Amino acid sequence: QQPVQSPQAVILREGEDAVINCSSSKALYSVHWYRQKHGEAPVFLMILLKGGEQKGHEKISASFNEKKQQSSLYLTASQLSYSGTYFCGTLNSGGSNYKLTFGKGTLLTVNP
Amino acid sequence: DAGVTQSPTHLIKTRGQQVTLRCSPKSGHDTVSWYQQALGQGPQFIFQYYEEEERQRGNFPDRFSGHQFPNYSSELNVNALLLGDSALYLCASSLSGTRNQPQHFGDGTRLSIL
Numbered sequence: 001q002q003p004v005q006s007p008q009a010v011i012l013r014e015g016e017d018a019v020i021n022c023s024s025s026k027a028l029y030s031v032h033w034y035r036q037k038h039g040e041a042p043v044f045l046m047i048l049l050k051g052g053e054q055k056g057h058e059k060i061s062a063s064f065n066e067k068k069q070q071s072s073l074y075l076t077a078s079q080l081s082y083s084g085t086y087f088c089g090t091l092n093s094g095g096s097n098y099k100l101t102f103g104k105g106t107l108l109t110v111n112p
Numbered sequence: 113d114a115g116v117t118q119s120p121t122h123l124i125k126t127r128g129q130q131v132t133l134r135c136s137p138k139s140g141h142d143t144v145s146w147y148q149q150a151l152g153q154g155p156q157f158i159f160q161y162y163e164e165e166e167r168q169r170g171n172f173p174d175r176f177s178g179h180q181f182p183n184y185s186s187e188l189n190v191n192a193l194l195l196g197d198s199a200l201y202l203c204a205s206s207l208s209g210t211r212n213q214p215q216h217f218g219d220g221t222r223l224s225i226l
Contacts, residue, residue, distance in 0.1 A: 002154075030212055041116075041202065041217040042155065049212050087154045091211055098168045098211055100145070102154030 001025050003090045005103035012110050017076045020106045022088030024069040031064055031071040032089040032100060035082075042087060046073070050093075075108070083110045114139055116205050116218035124224045125193050133188040133221045137205030143167075144186040145215060146178060147202040155202055161186050162208055190223075198225045 003024040010018050022031060030049045034042040048064035048071055061074045075082055085107050089100040117136045125131050137144055143162045147155035157170035161180035180186045184205075190197055200222050204215035 032214070034217075041219045044214040044216065047212055047214060089154075096168075098145075098160050099157045099170055100215065101157065102147075104152075105154050 002101055003088055003103040005086075005088055005106050007106060008104070009107040010109070012078050012108070014078060014080060014110055014112055016078055016110075017074070018078060018108060020073040020075070020086050020088075020108070022071045022073075022090070022103055024090050024092075026069065026090070027093040028064075028066070028069050029091045029093045029097070031062075032091070033060075033062060033071075033073050034087045034089065034102075035084045036087065036105075037084040045086075078108075078110045080110050080112065083108055116203055116216050118201075118203050118218035118221050120221060121219070122222045122224075124226060126226050127193055127195060129193050130189065130191045131193060131223065133190075133201055133203075133223075135186045135188070135203030135205075135218060137184050137186070137203075138216045141205035141207055141216070142184045143206045143208050143213075144180060144184065145204045145206070146186070146188045147204065148172075149200040149202055149220070151199075158188070193225050195225050198223060 006021045033045040036042040064071045085105040087102045087105045089102045145160040146158040149155045159169040160167045164180045175191045177189045200220045202220045204217045206213040206215045
């Protein structure tokens, strides 16, 4: 089951903040966040695990609500370089599950 | 430190043909996953290879097959190509063991079916 991301698109001015949400109908083991610029490979940003452990980017923060199967990515004081499409990928609970399922993405545009 | 490399960059095929895409993982990584990304969509998991075996498969038909070599590089083969197979095919590598390892993506192979 594909996670649902919101909003689908957001336009900011440099310095503004944004929140991107990701929700799943399945029990999750972890949530992975990636950013993809047009014509480029997705770049890893953050992993959030059950139990609260996080791995990732210093300047980007995120939260993971295990009970609601939801995650949010917080982009503060946005820079032009933050522009791109943000994807959340989810790993469902279950010891032998390695299938990372991505949402449809959120297009973030940061203008000067 | 070499990242994930994929070849070729672009490929044009006709319906019914077969194609092989190649991937070399990031140095030190031993697990390779393949994804299909249609325009405007997120990557879709095709399968993952670890220790030269397919560890898990997504919802793709048997026309999609793969292989992992002892040096951890991998191939994706697609037979009997359909117009709907046109997409960006991404390879991602990671460290084995736990499931909480980040995946590092290559730049992809753009496959066009005529």
